Amino acid sequence: MDIIIIGGFLGGGKTTTLNHLIKAALQQELQPAVIMNDFGQASVDSQLVEGSVPMDEIIEGCICCAMKADVSIQLHQIYLDYQPDVVFVECSGIAHTQSVIDACLTPVLAPISTIRSVIGVVDATLYQRVESYPGDMQKLYYDQLSYCSHLFINKIDRCEPEDIAPILSDLTILNQDAEISVGSFGQFETSTVFSNEVQVKAETIPQACDLGHAHSGIGHRYFAFKHSVKLEDLVKWFETLPQSTYRAKGFIQLAEHPQLQLVQYAEGQLEIEPIDLQNQTEQYLVVIGNQLDKIKVPQF
Secondary structure, three states: OEEEEEEOOOOOOHHHHHHHHHHHHHHOOOOEEEEEEEOOOOOOHHHHOOOOOOEEEEEOOOOOOOOHHHHHHHHHHHHHHHOOOEEEEEOOOOOOHHHHHHHOOOOOOOOOOEEEEEEEEEEHHHHOOHHHOOHHHHHHHHHHHHOOOEEEEEOHHHOOHHHHHHHHHHHHHHOOOOEEEEOOOOOOOOOOOOOOOOOOOHHHOOOHHHOOOHHHHOEEEEEEEOOOEOHHHHHHHHHOOOOOEEEEEEEEEEOOOOOEEEEEEEOOEEEEEEOOOOOOOOEEEEEEEOOHHHOOOOOO
């Protein structure tokens, strides 16, 4: 059973990349499975994954610390239940990649699994502003990418061509061993992702207690909605979010539109688009960041 870990900071496009990888696996006649970690109370991203793929969720926590043991347990259970060829582990946007690697190297998994690739998804637009983040968040951001075998610069369609070269240069210095790709909408060349084998030196993986847990100050809030929401009111509410809000996502029924809407927010950018889900879901938003007590409860 091969394991491919997908990491990177909040809002980078990890789930879109995951769907691209699932499609690539199926084209190679590989049977995929997924472990999805969402930091919030409810998982939005799991609703966006190909429905026929076996999937386990780990929510309301981070798989690099308190729920680290759950990763190895669920990987073993997926192996017993489905015998997949490849399991994609999508980390939460605040997970320390090196600890997730460590969780996949437990003795119970060693005889049956191989870590093929560790992919760090980089939001090209966020990268240009990461230095405006608090120091601990900057450290987390760069640490996530330092242990990856592949770095994927996503969303280059939102940048000027001349902005990409400095990112490539920086990432080459940050992680000189990584294979670097560029693309948009989660799509990049995956030929080496499935054939690679991550060479991990045990001494390079710090224990959880050594990481300082830069994300210890990050929390989440969950807002549920029973009725449809006017688009104008929703936009105005997002405009009141504090700058320490790193990510928001969920599902909303707009008063102006009969179809359920996928709502995503990162770096001050709000995206709302219609979505067809295989299963009915409640209306809710999950907000992730610091100082979330400053957020006003929506009065829609």
